[in-house]
Amino acid sequence: MSRAVNARLPRIGDWADFAGLAKLQESVLPQTLAAASASPFYRGRLGETLAECPLTSKADLRDAYPFGMLAVDRSRLATYHESSGTTGTPTASYYTEGDWVDLVDRYARMHVGIGPGDTFLVRTPYALMLTGHVAHAAARACGATVVPADNRSLATPYAKVVRLLHDLDVTLTWSLPTDALVWAAAARHAGLQPGRDFPALRALLVAGEPLSPARRDRIAHLWQVPVVQEYGASETGGLAGECPHGSLHLWADRAIFEVYDPQTGRISAEGSGELVVTPLFREAMPLVRYHIGDRVEVTNEDCRCGWALPVVRVLGRFAAGAGLTQLGLEEIVFGLPAEYGVLFWRARHSAGGLHVQIEVDAGHAEQAVRDLDAAIGTAYPIEVRAEALPPGALVPEHVLTAAPEVMKPRGLFTDGEDWNRALRYY
Incomplete structure (x- = not known):
C-alpha cells in the first residue's frame, strides 16, 4: 500500500x-x-x-x-x-x-x-x-x-x-x-x-x-x-x-x-x-x-x-481586547540587545494594562526595563509595567541541573533501603 x-x-x-x-x-x-x-x-x-x-x-x-x-x-x-x-x-x-x-x-x-x-x-x-x-x-x-x-x-x-x-x-x-x-x-x-x-x-x-x-x-x-x-x-x-x-x-x-x-x-x-x-x-x-x-x-x-x-x-494567540500577540511581544523582548542576557520572559494582560517580566543580568536590569517599557509602549497603546528578575527566577537552576533518580518497580529490599518506593518509578 x-x-x-x-x-x-x-x-x-x-x-x-x-x-x-x-x-x-x-x-x-x-x-x-x-x-x-x-x-x-x-x-x-x-x-x-x-x-x-x-x-x-x-x-x-x-x-x-x-x-x-x-x-x-x-x-x-x-x-x-x-x-x-x-x-x-x-x-x-x-x-x-x-x-x-x-x-x-x-x-x-x-x-x-x-x-x-x-x-x-x-x-x-x-x-x-x-x-x-x-x-x-x-x-x-x-x-x-x-x-x-x-x-x-x-x-x-x-x-x-x-x-x-x-x-x-x-x-x-x-x-x-x-x-x-x-x-x-x-x-x-x-x-x-x-x-x-x-x-x-x-x-x-x-x-x-x-x-x-x-x-x-x-x-x-x-x-x-x-x-x-x-x-x-x-x-x-x-x-x-x-x-x-x-x-x-x-x-x-x-x-x-x-x-x-x-x-x-x-x-x-x-x-x-x-x-x-x-x-x-x-x-x-x-x-x-x-x-x-x-x-x-x-x-x-x-x-x-x-x-x-x-x-x-x-501569529499565536491574541490577548483579549489588546491586539496583542505572543509573536509581537516576543519580537520586542528578543529585540533587546543580546548583551542583556534575556532568554526567558512572561507577560500577563489585564484591565490595568500589561505586566511583563524578564530574566536579565543584574548589570543591565535598569536599562532593560526602560528599553522594554519604551518599545512596548511604542508598539501598543497600552499601559506597560516591565519588571526585571534575576536569572533563575523564571527557569530555576534546579531545572537546568537536576538529575532525577529513575528506578524500576521492585519488591525485594535490604535492611537499609526505603521500601516505601517499591512501586514507584521515580
Missing part, C-alpha cells in the same frame, strides 16, 4: 507556478472527498465541491472520539495518536502505513537535509503525540542515527540533554524553540559554551510554538547554527516547512489551505485569519476543511526558492 501512495505523492517541481499548483489540487480533491465520505462523521455531510462543505472543528473531532472519523477498516491502521490537549480535551488521530509514507516524506523536506552522517536528537514528545514519532521515522528513513530524548520523560532532564548534545556529537536537533534557549542556559551551568563546545551541531530544527524573527536570531546567535522552522499539528502532521531562503511554505501540494475570518465568516485562499486545512492524501482519517484555529497570515507570493507554494506566518 505504501508503494502505491508513494508513487502518487507530488514532488516539489511537479508544478511551475501557482496556477499549476491549483490544477494539481483540483485533480486530487474529488478522490479526497470520496474517501472522507466513507467515515461515519462525514457520511451525508459533504457537497460536490470544497466550497459546499462545512468547516470541521476541533469539537467535531472530540465528539467523534475515538473512531468516528475512521474511513478504512481498523485492521489497516498503523498507529493511533492523541493531541497534547493544551487547548482542551485531546483529539484522536490515526494513520495507515500509506499515511506514514506521506508524513515522513513531508518531514524529510527539511532544506538542511538529513542523512547517514547525522546524529539526530529528537526532543519532542513521543507517547501518544505524533511529533516525535514522525521525526524519528523520517530521520531513520534518511539513514540518520536517532537519539530519542523525549521531552516528557524523567529519564532525559535538561542536564542530560546537554551531555548528549556534547558527548554524542549531535548534528541536528528537533525541539520547541524554547528548549534551545533552556539548553543554552543548562550548558552554561555545566561549564560549556553554546556555539563553541558543540562543534558537530549544524542546525536546530524547531516547531510547536510561534517563532518571531528576533527570537530565531537570538537562538541562532547563541548556538552559531541555522534555526530551521516547521509547522504542523497532531491531527495532520507537518503542514509547512522552510525553504533555503527562510520563508515558511505551506505544503499545498499535499493539502488545500484556506483562511477563515471569524469576524465575517469569509473564507479565502489568502489573508489574515484562522487556518483551515483539507489534507489531500489522507487514508485513515480524511479531514475536510479542518479548522485548526491557529491565527495566520497566508500569501501566494513568489519566493526566490521557486517552489510556488504559499508563505505562512503563524
Whole structure:
C-alpha cells in the first residue's frame, strides 16, 4: 500500500507556478472527498465541491472520539495518536502505513537535509503525540542515527540533554524553540559554551510554538547554527516547512489551505485569519476543511526558492481586547540587545494594562526595563509595567541541573533501603 501512495505523492517541481499548483489540487480533491465520505462523521455531510462543505472543528473531532472519523477498516491502521490537549480535551488521530509514507516524506523536506552522517536528537514528545514519532521515522528513513530524548520523560532532564548534545556529537536537533534557549542556559551551568563546545551541531530544527524573527536570531546567535522552522499539528502532521531562503511554505501540494475570518465568516485562499486545512492524501482519517484555529497570515507570493507554494506566518494567540500577540511581544523582548542576557520572559494582560517580566543580568536590569517599557509602549497603546528578575527566577537552576533518580518497580529490599518506593518509578 505504501508503494502505491508513494508513487502518487507530488514532488516539489511537479508544478511551475501557482496556477499549476491549483490544477494539481483540483485533480486530487474529488478522490479526497470520496474517501472522507466513507467515515461515519462525514457520511451525508459533504457537497460536490470544497466550497459546499462545512468547516470541521476541533469539537467535531472530540465528539467523534475515538473512531468516528475512521474511513478504512481498523485492521489497516498503523498507529493511533492523541493531541497534547493544551487547548482542551485531546483529539484522536490515526494513520495507515500509506499515511506514514506521506508524513515522513513531508518531514524529510527539511532544506538542511538529513542523512547517514547525522546524529539526530529528537526532543519532542513521543507517547501518544505524533511529533516525535514522525521525526524519528523520517530521520531513520534518511539513514540518520536517532537519539530519542523525549521531552516528557524523567529519564532525559535538561542536564542530560546537554551531555548528549556534547558527548554524542549531535548534528541536528528537533525541539520547541524554547528548549534551545533552556539548553543554552543548562550548558552554561555545566561549564560549556553554546556555539563553541558543540562543534558537530549544524542546525536546530524547531516547531510547536510561534517563532518571531528576533527570537530565531537570538537562538541562532547563541548556538552559531541555522534555526530551521516547521509547522504542523497532531491531527495532520507537518503542514509547512522552510525553504533555503527562510520563508515558511505551506505544503499545498499535499493539502488545500484556506483562511477563515471569524469576524465575517469569509473564507479565502489568502489573508489574515484562522487556518483551515483539507489534507489531500489522507487514508485513515480524511479531514475536510479542518479548522485548526491557529491565527495566520497566508500569501501566494513568489519566493526566490521557486517552489510556488504559499508563505505562512503563524501569529499565536491574541490577548483579549489588546491586539496583542505572543509573536509581537516576543519580537520586542528578543529585540533587546543580546548583551542583556534575556532568554526567558512572561507577560500577563489585564484591565490595568500589561505586566511583563524578564530574566536579565543584574548589570543591565535598569536599562532593560526602560528599553522594554519604551518599545512596548511604542508598539501598543497600552499601559506597560516591565519588571526585571534575576536569572533563575523564571527557569530555576534546579531545572537546568537536576538529575532525577529513575528506578524500576521492585519488591525485594535490604535492611537499609526505603521500601516505601517499591512501586514507584521515580
